[in-house]
Amino acid sequence: MQPGAATVETTSFNDFMDLASKTAPRRGSSSLSHQTSLSPTQLIARAAVKAALSRAALRGLRDRRAIVIVLQVPSAAWVEPVQDAIANLAVGRVEVIGAAYREKSTSDNREDSALHAMSLGRPVIGIAPSMAFLPQVLVAAADHTLAIPPLSPALVGQVIAKWCGVRRPPLVRAEHLAGLDLRDVAAVLRCAGTTTSPRAYLARLKRAARHRVGPPEAETLPPLADLTGYDEAKVWAEMLVADIARVRAGDLDPRELEGALFWGKPGTGKTLLARVLSAEAGVPFRATSVAMWFGNSPGYLNDIIKQIDQFCDGLLMAARSSSARTAVGFVDELDALPNRAKLSDRNSDFFSVVVTHCLMRWEELRRAGIVLIAATNHPENIDPALLRPGRFDRQFEITPPDEQGRLGILRQHLGPDLAAVDVTPAARLSSGATGAMLAGSVKAARRRARSSGRPMSLDDLLSEIAPPDARHPDEIRAVAIHEAAHAIVAHRLGLAVVQVTVQPAGDAAGATRLRLLTGVPGRQDLERRALALLSGRAADSLLGRGANAGASHDLQEATRIVTSLHASLGLGATLAHRIEPAEAERLLQWDREVTTLVEQDLQHLMRQAEAVVWANREAILATAELLVVHRVLVGDEVAAVAAAHPPRVRVKAVRRQHPAMPSPAEAGCSPACRQ
Structure with missing residues (x-):
């Protein structure tokens, strides 16, 4: 009207x-x-x-x-x-x-x-x-x-x-x-x-x-306690549920409730966490998105404003009718609401009004004690005004779950299937998978079993999560030696190994994942990382089929680290900051002096890597054999192999060109590997 x-x-x-x-x-x-x-x-x-x-x-x-x-x-x-x-x-x-x-x-x-x-x-x-x-x-x-x-x-x-x-x-x-x-x-x-x-x-x-x-399937949502892989975001959600209970009891003002932004890769369960949080707290849940505003209206400015008002008015009404005097409003794909500082002149007149109206209405919601939660895959594209306290107060990255998280997600989606079977191998082989990917794998495994007219087995699940490797056995073993060298050398140098695998993913034939220590690294710390990167190429030369192009990414990252020592971090011969560390290798394209310094350091680190690899050849080969069989090993398993196969020559810190790095002779390297 x-x-x-x-x-x-x-x-x-x-x-x-x-x-x-x-x-x-x-x-x-x-x-x-x-x-x-x-x-x-x-x-x-x-x-x-x-x-x-x-x-x-x-x-x-x-x-x-x-x-x-x-x-x-x-x-x-x-x-x-x-x-x-x-x-x-x-x-x-x-x-x-x-x-x-x-x-x-x-x-x-x-x-x-x-x-x-x-x-x-x-x-x-x-x-x-x-x-x-x-x-x-x-x-x-x-x-x-x-x-x-x-x-x-x-x-x-x-x-x-x-x-x-x-x-x-x-x-x-x-x-x-x-x-x-x-x-x-x-x-x-x-x-x-x-x-x-x-x-x-x-x-x-x-x-x-x-x-x-909530949605019709809200009754099937898992309890908040059963969600795995959310880390700090889950802790915050549990605290928020407790605060909503205090609001319901009259012990807390609803305006004290916090909002949050969940960000991360697609399929990590950001929307699921918001829905489960709302169901656990027993408060109304309303969801919207910029795409819904355009899909539910002709798309003119006045229509978009009406869509925003309908969402906000509905939340206010739901909160007033709730016994907890609050509600959860969820805004999906928040990055679709553009950053006003990046708008072109063509779009500024339209979207500046939309963003400003959202800021005003959402601040009104927060003052009314309504919890606002948003999700995005691209937090860098969000208008900073949306992220200040009073709108989306907290920001949590939702990363792909670790092994225990993946195990919990698989159990959740499997339900009664494979109840008496240990599905840890499936969780281990699904490294990097999101919750949505794991749910899809379980559905596909059920479909595979149905088509054969039998109950689902662990092999069905493994076939969907990690299909049989089609590469030649010699190629798999070469990759296993390369990755095993990364893992063993990193362990010897005191770097925490999270996982090593020979499963291909994209352009990578295998991967070794390390957990870097927090704090400000010194030159020795950075050179240890470069040494762990170069150990894969060293193992290719000494224990495998020879140096090959598979170590190109390792060389790129090692080059970036060494270049940043000289040109960015003041840890080389000069103090001048010339370029950001992430782009340090670009300096090599025009500065011959820096290129010479970096090449000398890389050659020195490669000789050290060869020495460490040769001293630990038994541990590396034993780890490679396990990788060929199991395809994935975690840090504790790598540590167990390293302990069972001590280095032939004690690797100790010496002061040569760079401290804390063993020389080839002291590492027990043969004359051939020093050539």
Whole structure:
């Protein structure tokens, strides 16, 4: 409805006050809808208006005074039904200015229209879900500013009793109305043949609330305690659930609740965590996205603003009807809301308004005690104003789960399948997989078993997670030696090995993952990393089929580390900072002096790598054999192999060109490897 004065002919006030008692059926009759022309929407709206208006406002309507009343309704759906209810409260004509959404017409026109309505000497009623939607001259001149609250359990119970023609209202609880608006309750009270029992309508109400609070599958969500792989984000979620319980008990102000941004790769379970958090806390959950705003409207600026308002107004209404006095609002793919600093001139006029409106409305939600959670794959693209305290207070990276996390996710999706089988091999072989990928693997394994007419086995799951390696055995063994050298040398140098694998992934034939120590590294620390990188190529030369192009990425990273020592970090011969560490190798393209220094250091580190590899050849070859069989080893298994095969020559720290690096002779390297 567009705002503007509308003259309405009304029935008498006394007629409305007696309407329910005169038209309600006696006990045992079919339904109020069969006895009167009132629809469920009209009955609810009239009951809500009657409860909201003060005696002074009612007297002014009855006496036809030139009063101005502003009514704030819970949502846009209430505007027309409340206008109809007001028409039945007043005697004679009443000027109504209804605004379901923000008006597109000029401010002067709106103000003049409202001023003209007030000059007619009749009651003027402004009805809108937000005061900002109404002409401000009307708001300023209001004799009575009142609000119709969201549907309360008491009011809905009374309406159900009148609809069914019984004296005793059913017991409606706050959770039965969570997330429900006027139309939802009106739909519950639809004519349904023989349905006359308040209990039947109450059951409908509960089903509608469950649907509005979350998706239909919300009842199948796992408990928060069963979620694995979320680290700090899960700890925060558990604390938030506890805080919401304190809000429900009256021990905490809902405005103290925090919001958060979850970011990470696709499929890591960001949306799942938000839904589980909401279900665990027992509060309404509403989700939206920029794509939904455009998909549910023609896409004009005014339509997008309306979509944002509908989402925010729905959250406010859901929070008011919740026993916890809060709700969870989820904004998916937040990066689709562009950073205003990066907008082109062509898009600035449109999206600057959208982003600014979101900032204002979402800050309003936070002040109302509503928890806002967002998800994105690209946090660097988000407007910084969205991430300040008071909007999305905390930011958590949701990374692909570790082995224990993957094991828990597999168990969750497997359910009763493979209950007596150890699925640790599947969890280990799924390194790098997200929760969504693991869920897809379980579904595919079930499909594989169904097609063969038998129960699912571990082999079905392994075949989906890690299909048989099609490479030649000699190639697999060469990769295993290369990766085993990375792992053993890193372990000897004190670097923590997380996992080593010969499973191909993208362009990589295998991978060794290290956990770098926190803190500010010195030159020795960085050279240890470079030495671990070069050990793969050293093993190719000494224990494998010879040096090959497979170590190109290792050489690139080692070159970057050594170049940054000289050109970025002040750990070489000079202190000048010439380039950022991440781009340090670019300096080699035009600076011959730095190129010479870097090449000398790399040659020296390669000789040391060859020495360490030769001294630990037995541990490396033993690790390689295990990799050929199992394809994946974790850090503890690498450490066990290293302990069982000590180096032939003790590798100790010496001071040569660079401290803490063994010389080839002291590492027991043969004359051939020193050539």
